Amino acid sequence: MSVVSSIKQAAAEAVQALYQQPFTVADVSVNTTKPEFEGEYTIVVFPFTKFSRLKPEETGQALGNYLVQHYPSLVAGFNVVKGFLNLSIHRDYWLSYVKEAHQQATPGRKPSNGKKVMVEYSSPNTNKPLHLGHLRNNFLGYSISEILKANGYEVIKANLVNDRGIHICKSMLAWQLFAHGDTPQSTGVKGDHLVGDYYVRFETILREQAETIISDVLEGNFKDFEGEEKERIIKLHNLLHKPEIQADAEKAGKIKDEIKELSRNKTEIMQQAKIMLQQWEAGNPEVRALWQTMNSWVYEGFEETYKRLGIDFDKMYFESNTYLLGKDVVEEGLQKGVFFRKPDNSVWIDLTADGLDEKLVLRGDGTSVYITQDLGTAKLKYADFHMDQSLYVVADEQNYHFKVLRLILQKLGDASAGGIEHLSYGMVELPHGRMKSREGTVVDADDMIAEMVSTAATHTEELGKVKGFSEEELRELHETIGIGAMKFFLLKVDPKKRMIFNPEESIDLHGFTGPFIQYSHARIKSILREFSTADLAALADYTHNEDLLPMEKELIMINEQFGTVLEDAQKEWSPSVIANYAFLLAQTFNSFYAKKENGKYIYSVRDAETDHKRKLRLQIAMLTANTIKEAMKLLGIQVPERM
RNA sequence: GGACCGGUAGCUCAGCUGGAUAGAGCAGCUGCCUUCUAAGCAGCAGGCCAUUGGUUCGAAUCCAAUCCGGUUCACCA
CATH class of the missing domain: 3.30.1360.70 (Arginyl tRNA synthetase N-terminal domain)
Structure with missing residues (x-):
């Protein structure tokens, strides 16, 4: 305790x-x-x-x-x-704590509590490479999984890959039209990037084609539209020219957006993509083959990035296997009277009594919507694992969706309902606002990693402290520092807060950062290297009998708090709690290390005033190194022995 | 308009389950390498904790209202 x-x-x-x-x-x-x-x-x-x-x-x-x-x-x-x-x-309380804890490799870990929790995170689309926003999601999901494990939970890390749909067809179509058979092998471009390039290509063509239609509409030419859509577009066009709308920039903007959206849908290339989606759903062999080929390129690319980042999963789900799942849930809901059918055959649930709206769960044509799939997938996951809790790591723009998801399952009396929790996090934004893939303002994950690693390499070289490192060791060290800096940067902030990232300013290596903590760890290790492993092992039997100086006591105290910090991080689903703690601990050790009185380092280990003191400080140093290492491990960050 | 989230130093953020004089980092300025690693340490400067009112021994923290910013309320995913 x-x-x-x-x-x-x-x-x-x-x-x-x-x-x-x-x-x-x-x-x-x-x-x-x-x-x-x-x-x-x-x-x-x-x-x-x-x-x-x-x-x-x-x-x-x-x-x-x-x-x-x-x-x-x-x-x-x-x-x-x-x-x-x-x-x-009491002095002995602290002394017995250092003695008992200093050789534990994983301080603070709780024994199994018999509970099982699934953490779904990452969940990428297979039409483009990962960007900075995905990184926050991946780091959070991984870290919270590790934090749950350290608190005694059994964790299943799950990844639901969004591998089908119109956006995938966009990349496929553009590749078919423009790639002349290019592959990652033939071009040397990483698979997910190659596919992403064709997604961008599609969007470029779409924009060009839409421009023409939009300018026609604005000039009062509606030849591209017919039927209901024609009526709608004419109405919008007329609205736009009303003086009161002209005066209201916000309303005018919304109307223009809707015209834009309708026009985009009418472009030739969009029509082609929709046909491709239908062919995919019908199981057209040629389309399916292309889909499998291009997805496999993307998976190779993702695999490389995940591996580099140390992100892993226990269970993969693919939307192509789950997108039809929710339909029997709809049947169930209709039978139980939880859902109702409208005259146009669409199926709804009324959540107005719960302060929400009416929500569509099945389209009039019998096809499913996002929530339908998620209902089905939630049941599938539960059938697979019977977990006590199912945590979804998803950005806060989907808060409403998850509220609805949980509520519907509750109303259906489903066993999985109680465990559904949304770990909602704020979006990563650029100084000018949100990242938009359509506008090409995304910060690419692979670029970012490469840049951080190269910054770490440059800085390491400048400091010149790594004599005797082999090429391979150096490469590893630069990865550890660069990726550590990036992970820490994204995890040190409370998940629910949105964060602004300025690509102009590279991520710092000083102060409240990953490398600061890594450095502190490496320096403790260099203290320990002054002693033989036999000396260190013998500490386990050492019987304390000495008073504690202020900073000795302070360090033991902070180390002792780690168990409580772990619990807090779990309760709040916040790796930032761990990050803040790791920084405090490292910072306190650095003060301890550098504390000088009358020109002497008063907490010197090697040159301690007595043998007792040397042993005590050795234990404190070992304990601190282990706690730092473990805390950083829970953030997915490695700590080097030397740097 | 309804719902939800945020507003703390110039910047990025801790602190928010009420507790002593509101803390870090960055940026700026001073010092400290003959030291177990200076990616460090010590210090200076920087604040009407968005505003107003309430709750009480005590409020950055809880409640209400207001202002500002964001997200969402799709037969998109």
């Missing part, structure tokens, strides 16, 4: 004993003691005064006395300042 939990429990018992009042552990507020006061942890006594009917100072005294008397091995002393009871934790 952590120190803080022990204190809370002791305090709750003390209040019950002293004042015969029921008081739970959750009601006790414990903070770290401010540096200007004596002690390590502080109990806020104000909440107890209504039971004690004494002044806060007197209540604090009474409580402090009780704790010292009844928990002497925990609380060695105390002082009271106003309503704050500052506790000095």
Whole structure:
């Protein structure tokens, strides 16, 4: 049990004993003691005064006395300042913690809790390469999975690949029209990029063709439209010319957008893509073959990127296998009276009682929509694994979708409903706004990785501290630092906040960054290298008998908090909690390392004042290195032995 | 318009389950390599915690209203 939990429990018992009042552990507020006061942890006594009917100072005294008397091995002393009871934790408590923990490779890990959770993340489209937004998703999904594991959960990392649909046909069509049979092998272009290039090509042609139609429409020529669509476009055209709309830029913009959308749909190339999609759905052998070929190129490309980033999955789902799944759910919903059919044969659910809207679950023509598939897939996942919880790592623009998904499954009384949770994260934006693939303003993941690794290489070379590294070791080190910097950059921010990335400013290697923490770890390792492995192993049997200097105590304390930090990160689904902690720990060790008095390093390990001190500091150094390593591992970041 | 999310130093962010004088990093300025690695350490400067009101011993933190920014409310996925 952590120190803080022990204190809370002791305090709750003390209040019950002293004042015969029921008081739970959750009601006790414990903070770290401010540096200007004596002690390590502080109990806020104000909440107890209504039971004690004494002044806060007197209540604090009474409580402090009780704790010292009844928990002497925990609380060695105390002082009271106003309503704050500052506790000095017994020296031996800290000493026994370092002794017991310093050789643990994975500090803070919890034993299995018997619960199973699926984390779905990444979920890429197979029509273009990964970009910066996907990186945040991948890093978050991977990290939260590792954090859940460390907290005792069994985790299934799942990836639902969006491998079919109109966007895939766009790339396929453009390739058919313009590629002259080019392949990744023939061009030397990475598969996902090659396919992405044809997606862009498609969009370029589409834009050109749409321009013509739009300018026709704006001139009052509606030859490309007929029937209902013609009526609609004429109506929009007329609306646009009304003076009150002309005066309202926002409304005019919306109308123009709709004209644009309708026109895009009418282009020849879009019509061709739609035909291709129908052929795909009908199982046309030629289209299916092309689809398989091009998807395999993309998978090779993704595989390379995932591997480089250290991202992995336990289970792959493919939308081409799941997109028809939801239809029996629709039947079920109709039978249970949860859904209803409209005259045009479309199927809906009424969620207005829950503060939401009516939601379509099946089109009039019997084809499914996004939510239909997701309902089916949720049931499939549950049938496959019977997990207690199913976590979806998806951007916050889909908050509404997941609210609806969970609600529908609840109304259907489905077993999977209770476990559905949305780990919603904010989008990564550029200084000028959102990344848009149509407008070519995306930051490509592979480019970004290459750039970070090369920045790391340049910087490493400038510092010139890696003499004796082989080519291969150097290459590995640059990967570790560059990718570490990038992962840390994207994970240090609270997931639910959107973040702005400026490609003009490269990601820092100093300060609150991955490399700072990696560096701190490497430096601890260089301290440990001063000693033989036999010396280090022998520390396990060493019996402590020495007082602690302030920063020795502080470091042990922070290390000891790791278990609690792990729990917090899990509860909040936030790797940033771990990132902040790892930084604090590294920073504190650096201060410890560099602390100088009268020209002497007062916390020197090698040149410690006594053998006891040397052994204590060695244990502290080992403990800190292990905790840093483990914390970074939970973020998916490796730490080097030397850098 | 409804729902949800955000607004803390010049910039990027911690702190938000109420607790002592609001913290980091970057950028700016000072110092510190004969040291177990200076990707570091120590310091200076920088704040009406969006605004107003409320709750109470105590509010950046909780509540209400307002202002600003974002997302969403598709027979797209």
